[in-house]
Amino acid sequence: MKFAFHVSPNLQSANSTQKIMRDLTIGLSVVFGCSVVYYFAAYGVSYALQAILLLACSLVTTFVCEAIFAKVKKLDIKEFISHSFGWVTSLILVMMCPISITPYAVIIATIFAIAVGRLMFGGFGYNIYNPAAVGRAVIFASFTGAATSLTTSATPTTVLSSTFNWLPGSADALGSYLDYVGGFGGLLLGSYPGAIGETVSLAILIVGVFLAVRNVIDWRMPVCYLGGIFIITALIAIFSGIDAYNGIPAWLWYPCLHLLTGGVIFGGVFMLTDPVTIPTVPAGRVFFALCAAVITVLIRLKGNLPEGCLYSILIMNTFTPMIESALDAPQLKQTKKAIIMSVCALVMGVCVAYYAASTTRAVNASKTLDAEGTVVAVIEEEDLA
Amino acid sequence: MSLFLGPMQKHIPGRKSLTDHSDAKILMPKKNVYIPVFTGRDSNCEILVNEGDHVDIGTKLYITKTGFEVPVYSSVSGTYTGMAKRPHNSLRPQPHMVIELSEEQKQIQAFEPLDWQSATFEQMLEFMKNSGIIGQGGAGFPTYVKYMKPDNINTLVINAVECEPYITADYKVIMDSVQDFVHGCRILQKLAGAQSCLIGVKKTHPDLIDCIRKELEKENVSGMEVRPVPDVYPMGGERTLIRTLLKREYDKLPSECGVIVNNANTAVLTARAFEKGEALSKKYVTFSGEALNYPTNVIVPVGMDVSEILEQIGGIKSDLESCKLIAGGPMMGKTMVANNIVIDRAMNAITVLKNKDLEAMTCMRCGNCTSHCPMGLQPVRIANAVKMNNTEEMEKRGAMLCIECGLCTYVCPSHIQVTENVRKAKRTLMMKKK
Numbered sequence: 111m112k113f114a115f116h117v118s119p120n121l122q123s124a125n126s127t128q129k130i131m132r133d134l135t136i137g138l139s140v141v142f143g144c145s146v147v148y149y150f151a152a153y154g155v156s157y158a159l160q161a162i163l164l165l166a167c168s169l170v171t172t173f174v175c176e177a178i179f180a181k182v183k184k185l186d187i188k189e190f191i192s193h194s195f196g197w198v199t200s201l202i203l204v205m206m207c208p209i210s211i212t213p214y215a216v217i218i219a220t221i222f223a224i225a226v227g228r229l230m231f232g233g234f235g236y237n238i239y240n241p242a243a244v245g246r247a248v249i250f251a252s253f254t255g256a257a258t259s260l261t262t263s264a265t266p267t268t269v270l271s272s273t274f275n276w277l278p279g280s281a282d283a284l285g286s287y288l289d290y291v292g293g294f295g296g297l298l299l300g301s302y303p304g305a306i307g308e309t310v311s312l313a314i315l316i317v318g319v320f321l322a323v324r325n326v327i328d329w330r331m332p333v334c335y336l337g338g339i340f341i342i343t344a345l346i347a348i349f350s351g352i353d354a355y356n357g358i359p360a361w362l363w364y365p366c367l368h369l370l371t372g373g374v375i376f377g378g379v380f381m382l383t384d385p386v387t388i389p390t391v392p393a394g395r396v397f398f399a400l401c402a403a404v405i406t407v408l409i410r411l412k413g414n415l416p417e418g419c420l421y422s423i424l425i426m427n428t429f430t431p432m433i434e435s436a437l438d439a440p441q442l443k444q445t446k447k448a449i450i451m452s453v454c455a456l457v458m459g460v461c462v463a464y465y466a467a468s469t470t471r472a473v474n475a476s477k478t479l480d481a482e483g484t485v486v487a488v489i490e491e492e493d494l495a
Numbered sequence: 496m497s498l499f500l501g502p503m504q505k506h507i508p509g510r511k512s513l514t515d516h517s518d519a520k521i522l523m524p525k526k527n528v529y530i531p532v533f534t535g536r537d538s539n540c541e542i543l544v545n546e547g548d549h550v551d552i553g554t555k556l557y558i559t560k561t562g563f564e565v566p567v568y569s570s571v572s573g574t575y576t577g578m579a580k581r582p583h584n585s586l587r588p589q590p591h592m593v594i595e596l597s598e599e600q601k602q603i604q605a606f607e608p609l610d611w612q613s614a615t616f617e618q619m620l621e622f623m624k625n626s627g628i629i630g631q632g633g634a635g636f637p638t639y640v641k642y643m644k645p646d647n648i649n650t651l652v653i654n655a656v657e658c659e660p661y662i663t664a665d666y667k668v669i670m671d672s673v674q675d676f677v678h679g680c681r682i683l684q685k686l687a688g689a690q691s692c693l694i695g696v697k698k699t700h701p702d703l704i705d706c707i708r709k710e711l712e713k714e715n716v717s718g719m720e721v722r723p724v725p726d727v728y729p730m731g732g733e734r735t736l737i738r739t740l741l742k743r744e745y746d747k748l749p750s751e752c753g754v755i756v757n758n759a760n761t762a763v764l765t766a767r768a769f770e771k772g773e774a775l776s777k778k779y780v781t782f783s784g785e786a787l788n789y790p791t792n793v794i795v796p797v798g799m800d801v802s803e804i805l806e807q808i809g810g811i812k813s814d815l816e817s818c819k820l821i822a823g824g825p826m827m828g829k830t831m832v833a834n835n836i837v838i839d840r841a842m843n844a845i846t847v848l849k850n851k852d853l854e855a856m857t858c859m860r861c862g863n864c865t866s867h868c869p870m871g872l873q874p875v876r877i878a879n880a881v882k883m884n885n886t887e888e889m890e891k892r893g894a895m896l897c898i899e900c901g902l903c904t905y906v907c908p909s910h911i912q913v914t915e916n917v918r919k920a921k922r923t924l925m926m927k928k929k
Contacts, residue, residue, distance in 0.1 A: 111811055111815070111816075111817065111818065111834075112816065112817035112818075112850075113817070113818065113819070113820045113830070113831060113832050113833060113834060114817045114818065114819050114830065114832075114850040115830050115832050116819055116830045116850075116852065117830075117912055117914070117915040117918070118821075118825075118826065118827055118828060118829055118830070118899070118901055118914065119825060119826040119827065119901030119902075119904050119905055119914060120819050120821055120825045120826075120828070120830065120846075120848055121507070121660060121825040121826060121848075121901075121905055122853055122904065122905055122907070122910055123505075123507075123905050123906055123908075125906070125908045126853075126908050126909075126910065127856050127859060127908045127909050129908070130861070130908055193856060193857075233857070234857055234859065235857035235858055235859050235860070236857070325863075328862070330498065334498075385859050385860050385861040385862060386859055386860050388860075389862075390860050390861075390862035390865050390873065390875050390876065391862065391865050391873055391876075392498070392499055392500060392501055392862070392865070392866055393499040393500075395862070396498055396499060434876065438873070438876060438888070438891060438892050439891065439892070439893065440870065440871050440872050440873075440892070440893035440896060441499075441500055441865070441868075441871035441872070441873065442500075442744060442870075442871040443871075443893075445499055445500070448499045449499070
């Protein structure tokens with residue numbers, strides 16, 4: 111009998127990176143499946159097939175990129191791919207794209223996500239930026255026109271951004287927007303064409319709760335991120351004095367509008383929680399999520415971009431090493447510091463809310479939109495009165 | 496669990512049912528016992544018997560000369576035949592006193608008992624010092640040292656948690672001698688001058704809780720209470736136990752927040768010393784683990800060879816090529832490369848596990864180690880500092896506070912030896928200090 115030497119402890123939990131990634135893959139697949147079912151039911155087979163085609167293109171590109179990388183580095187290809195979990199990046203990336211995007215754009219986005227976003231930094235575990243966000247940002251900037259003729263309708267985000275300045279000020283303006291997207295229920299269930307992943311918010315939330323309970327994602331990230339957005343936008347509603355809608359006070363409906371429109375729920379549950387690119391310490395994660403919330407709202411209301419979630423994540427990824435070195439001491443000795451940092455983030459949020467509320471012109475007119483999202487009729491408030 | 500802190504603890508399957516239902520087996524060595532002449536740091540001791548002398552159970556064998564003074568008493572009757580260097584659980588060979596057993600085992604009174612109810616604090620402290628009692632939780636720190644400055648102490652915590660998986664020795668000791676246990680708690684409480692005494696027991700051992708409560712009722716003791724604690728690791732760690740029972744934090748020693756913590760078995764030994772004049776001779780030791788044919792608790796004299804015990808209880812599974820022999824539990828115990836180590840005074844378990852290691856993967860920075868560390872450290876960050884060989888950062892990140900409980904390695908989904916990385920940081924810092 112040989113008595114082997116091993117450093118203590120000699121017991122390890124049954125949990126593993128593979129299991130975490132398996133759960134995450136299942137979660138993402140469920141959300142993707144919901145979207146495909148929705149597209150099939152609402153628009154027919156061609157839409158559903160388009161979504162699946164995009165995913166297939168992205169997955170193949172990922173595997174090809176990683177195989178080449180492994181070959182060049184003289185690593186075992188099969189083992190490298192199975193330990194790199196590139197398919198998770200693919201799934202997230204495809205779900206961030208609108209259904210109307212061409213497969214070429216998705217392939218280029220995937221190449222950037224995997225090769226530049228991940229492999230260039232050394233592969234899984236070493237990347238600084240969320241790889242899926244890198245890929246999406248590249249085609250966001252350079253392939254705006256690369257859309258198929260499958261659909262021309264604008265997403266709720268672009269409509270809200272271009273037509274309503276992200277600030278529909280009156281009940282009529284909100285009503286006309288909600289008519290276009292199918293009401294709050296429509297936003298929650300996703301019965302509108304947006305990015306593939308943001309389609310069924312309810313499914314994302316349920317999957318998110320499931321993953322948080324299984325400790326696959328850190329519950330602090332979505333809670334602080336979405337909570338932060340809720341608080342800041344509620345303040346905007348109060349500061350700008352916009353109207354109540356059917357008895358719902360503005361500080362309640364306006365945040366809901368922000369949370370349910372665009373990819374913040376998807377981003378909060380699946381992208382902000384990518385452990386590789388966020389701080390490891392819980393206090394740092396809270397600060398990270400709160401800052402991302404502030405930046406998201408700032409970009410939405412004051413930026414030239416229709417969507418802030420993606421860029422807020424990329425910007426905050428840059429600060430991850432800084433947050434980590436700021437919160438490096440034993441945690442029990444720095445709780446005060448962590449609280450001060452988070453309060454600062456919230457104060458910044460209040461400032462952003464005040465700035466946005468005081469400089470953004472609320473759109474009070476009721477605008478009738480056609481299926482493509484272009485304005486066909488405008489009824490000014492004075493006329494209504 | 497809060498917004499800024501993780502749970503700082505984790506449930507680990509205890510696998511206690513392997514050994515807690517059967518009675519402890521009383522075993523005796525066939526020929527020799529080997530008493531380690533080693534306490535804590537070195538083997539600088541004064542031997543009090545001559546080669547060829549006859550000793551009995553309770554004969555004083557040696558006294559340590561460096562550090563705190565601790566006498567060691569013989570665990571068997573027999574003849575002292577000389578010194579031998581043998582493998583020891585400190586991972587280095589140490590001198591051992593070889594005592595050849597005589598046929599008849601005789602127990603003599605190691606020292607005069609003391610009526611603790613009428614004794615003064617000074618008398619009791621001197622008695623503790625002379626009794627050679629060391630902490631039975633695993634570290635083996637002399638017990639009397641904790642009571643030398645009893646100012647401001649208001650609570651005595653008796654640690655009967657036994658949070659390490661597999662180990663049931665303390666459970667067996669208390670179940671078999673609950674009266675001694677309660678007396679020991681009362682003696683230690685008086686010695687500490689503490690108003691209250693809390694006994695921490697895992698919720699998952701309701702029979703033990705009942706047993707102690709009944710004894711407390713019988714003796715009509717006031718100011719003493721059994722507190723069930725959740726089945727998580729490291730609940731038996733002083734810091735986690737104090738945090739759970741009293742919601743207090745401290746910097747270095749529990750006495751800073753008015754608490755003294757002692758192990759349950761230490762209380763039993765204290766009662767036997769005060770009331771019967773007995774020194775530590777026999778120990779309850781758990782022999783457990785998946786690689787053993789018949790896991791069980793044993794009662795053996797201090798200094799008995801582990802290989803002999805293994806042989807007597809049915810040995811290691813023969814179909815295994817190699818195994819891990821751990822002195823202690825699987826979380827904090829050290830693996831031994833030889834099976835002829837002996838049972839030392841503070842050892843309460845031998846765990847024998849199958850030798851299979853999980854393949855390590857790249858760290859994905861999930862932060863599990865950070866959110867589970869009972870000391871609130873950030874093991875992943877300390878490991879980064881080790882990689883960069885940055886001693887300043889290791890110090891700043893609090894590597895020296897690590898209690899090496901092993902939870903960070905346990906929870907790591909990438910199967911990285913996180914605890915060992917932190918240990919490297921500790922070693923580097925210690926070297927630097929010298």
